[in-house]
Amino acid sequence: MKFIHCPHCGDKLVPKNIGDEGLVPYCSVCDRPVFNIPYACTLTLVVNELGEVALIRQSYVSQTNYVLVAGYIKSGESAEETALREAQEEIGVSAHTIRFIKSYYYEKRDMLMLGFVAFADKCPLSMSVEVDAAEWVPLAEATGRLKEGSIAMQLLQDYLSTN
Ligand SMILES: [Zn+2]
Incomplete structure (x- = not known):
């Protein structure tokens, strides 16, 4: 802002x-x-015990590209709380462990995006009204589903390079 x-x-x-x-x-x-001050947001790789990541598609963002669970940090919340809340709200996943990866500045929308990985047990994904598609995708295949050069792609690559 x-x-x-x-x-x-x-x-x-x-x-x-x-x-x-x-x-x-x-x-x-x-x-x-x-x-x-930039808008503070979280961007989260929700990963299950089979090494799959939850990808979502929101038609108001794109008809074809998948994105990660993300959301604005509300006043009074920690970034970890936001990331866990968004995973619950957007895809119905309760993550049990969360770890910070890296932050990214998204100039176009003046957003500081805090990138996390949140681990959860595999469960059926239940979508919120804001989400049009959601699926578990093997981490190695997820790079082909995210938009090239996007912050979601950077977070995925940063996570994969440290694991
Ligand atoms: Zn004044």
């Missing part, structure tokens, strides 16, 4: 030089800098 007005008092921000930070949007009424 890029701030134009102060989120505290509503006054227009002006750039001000602040030490090591350089030029930062500044509120002269509150006398404090206001840092732009």
